[in-house]
Structure formats: structure tokens, C-alpha cells
Amino acid sequence: MQQLIEQGNFLSLSRTQPELFTSSIQFTLGNGTDVAIAAPGIIAFTPTAKTSINKHVVLSSGVHGNETAPIEICDELVQHILTNKLELSHRVLFLFGNLPAMDIAERFVEENMNRLFNGAHSKGEGCNNSERKRAKALEEAITDFFSVAASGDDKYHYDLHTAIRESKNEKFAVYPYLHGKAHSKSQLGFLAACGIQTILLSESETTTFSYSSSVQHQAHAFTVELGKVQPFGQNDMSRFEAAKQSITALICEDDFRPDVDIDSLDIYRVNQVINRHQNDFTLHFDDDTPNFTDYAKGTVLATETGATYTAQQDGEAIVFPNANVAIGQRALLTVVPTKLEKLSV
Numbered sequence: 001m002q003q004l005i006e007q008g009n010f011l012s013l014s015r016t017q018p019e020l021f022t023s024s025i026q027f028t029l030g031n032g033t034d035v036a037i038a039a040p041g042i043i044a045f046t047p048t049a050k051t052s053i054n055k056h057v058v059l060s061s062g063v064h065g066n067e068t069a070p071i072e073i074c075d076e077l078v079q080h081i082l083t084n085k086l087e088l089s090h091r092v093l094f095l096f097g098n099l100p101a102m103d104i105a106e107r108f109v110e111e112n113m114n115r116l117f118n119g120a121h122s123k124g125e126g127c128n129n130s131e132r133k134r135a136k137a138l139e140e141a142i143t144d145f146f147s148v149a150a151s152g153d154d155k156y157h158y159d160l161h162t163a164i165r166e167s168k169n170e171k172f173a174v175y176p177y178l179h180g181k182a183h184s185k186s187q188l189g190f191l192a193a194c195g196i197q198t199i200l201l202s203e204s205e206t207t208t209f210s211y212s213s214s215v216q217h218q219a220h221a222f223t224v225e226l227g228k229v230q231p232f233g234q235n236d237m238s239r240f241e242a243a244k245q246s247i248t249a250l251i252c253e254d255d256f257r258p259d260v261d262i263d264s265l266d267i268y269r270v271n272q273v274i275n276r277h278q279n280d281f282t283l284h285f286d287d288d289t290p291n292f293t294d295y296a297k298g299t300v301l302a303t304e305t306g307a308t309y310t311a312q313q314d315g316e317a318i319v320f321p322n323a324n325v326a327i328g329q330r331a332l333l334t335v336v337p338t339k340l341e342k343l344s345v
């Protein structure tokens, strides 16, 4: 543990010597911050010297193993907390999602982990592979972490990703379906401070990590897309500076609440969720077509035996196209511009 406290290399040790963390470990840093390690890649910090803790923040990265920029950002934050370069004002749980997928620089090993949350890990064939077991462990870590929040405290979960393709709107966030609850203006302010001006409103239940935290814990939860997938060490970190600074402010300042002019944001709602049902599922645009490319009504976007998927409105745009997903999984979202109707503070 001496090496961990001196170097702060929690992610590296989790990946290279996971046996160090197979039993849970607790210790306290010199500045009074309690550290609890539940498993490799799962570390929580509680700044006990603070009397006004009212935010409980979950930062997950690497749920897809090849989405490296968020992993590098969180790795650095953890290092700075462990080595006392950063002093927290609020509780933070860091989750490094798919460690084996990071090692092979792939999105996943056997199964896309971001379709296994909200209990999906234990449905169907059951919790029978390492990604299903990890999704369950990550959910349990969040349940434990939020269980000590007092009523009225704020719970947050930012699930940090990068997209496979280029994107006309480089940074964007998926706001999980809120079942009629109002969208939060202060959360949109925080995301804007991170450089995220584009928000997709999901309109259905899913098995993503952010939806799970939103519906299970009433957390302010988002899937945050910070840029494009790059190998470890090849990210232009200057493109993530605003996100890094704002996340740091959220966890280190007593009350970081940047404001935003809602009219300056690009808000979309999901219009179609197109799943792949057949082996011959084909997208009808080039592989390098960026996210948020929009089409005229009637344009054929994808086909498969028995179905043709078209733009239903002028200006309908594509997001996350991927013809290679497993049968039954989401191969394409389409989105259309919208306005936010119900906003809370």
C-alpha cells in the first residue's frame, strides 16, 4: 500500500496486480480523506475533515475498454487525490469499468458491458461471464456508495465515454429517460462547463449504466461522450481540459454550479432506436459518416431482411451507427432537434 499512497498508481496496480485488491482495503490519507477499495478498479474517497459534504459523485470510465481519454482523466484524478495534490470537498467513487478489455484495447471481451446494467447482467443466460459479473459488481459498488447519502443530498453519476466515429458535435451527453421528471438546469450548466453543448434526450428505458443509476438511485446520471476513441497515450488532452477542470471543480469546490443559457444548447430527442435483427443488417451511409449527420425525410438509413429504416422527418440525424452489434442490440439511434419543456433547478 505504501507504493499506492506514494505514487497513486491505483489503475496501473489494478490492471497489473489485481490480486492486491481482491479483499476490500480501507485506509486514511494524511489529510483525513478515507479511502475504500472494494475491488480492482473500484475506489471511493470520503473527505472526513469536511463538515458540509452534500454531494456524492460517481465517475465511471472504461466501461468500454478502448475509450481511453476518460480513463486517463480519471486515472490522473485518482493519482492526485491519493498523493494529496487534490483535496476533495465531496465523496467520490471512481469506477474503472472493463479492465480486461483495456488490456486488449477493445470495446469489450465477450459482451458489451453497457447493455448489462439495471439488472440485465443476471437476466437471460444469467451472470455467467466476466462482463456480466463486473456489471453486477459495479452496480453494487454504486448502491453501497449512495447508501450513506442523507436525504436531500445530491447524487451524481457521470459515465464517461468516447465515440467510435467522428462527430459533428464533438462532445455530447445522453440524458437517460426520466419517466416524466423534469430535466435539471444546473446539470446542463455543469455539462456546458465541461464543453458539452449537445444533449440527447432518451425517451425509453435502457440497460445502460447511466439509466441504471438514474432509475435505481434517482441520481443525476448521464452517458458523457467526450470525443473520439484513441489508443492509450494518443489523446490530445487539450481537448479534454474543460471537462477535466469542471469535474475537478465539482469534487473539490464546496458548491460548483456554473450557469448556462438553455437556448445556447443543442437539444435533440431520440426519434428511432433501430436494433439489429438479422445477419444482413446494413447501414446505407459511408463508414466515416460523422455522428449528427442529418438526412431528408424518406432517406434509407439501414436495411435488413424484412425491414427498411428511413428518416421519418427532414433533419433526422444519425448517432452511434454500428452494424456489427450483436443480434438484438442497438445498431443506430436517430435524433431530431427539440426544446426542453420541463426544467428543474
Ligand SMILES: O=C(O)CCC(=O)N[C@@H](CCC(=O)O)C(=O)O
Residues within 6 Å of the ligand: 064, 114, 115, 161, 162, 163, 164, 165, 174, 208, 210, 223, 319, 320, 321, 322
Ligand atoms: O460511438 C459509438 O457508437 C458508441 C459510443 C458509446 O459507447 N456510447 C454509449 C451510449 C450509451 C447511452 O445510450 O446512454 C453506448 O453505446 O453504450
Ligand SMILES: [Zn+2]
Residues within 6 Å of the ligand: 063, 064, 067, 161, 162
Ligand atoms: Zn462507450
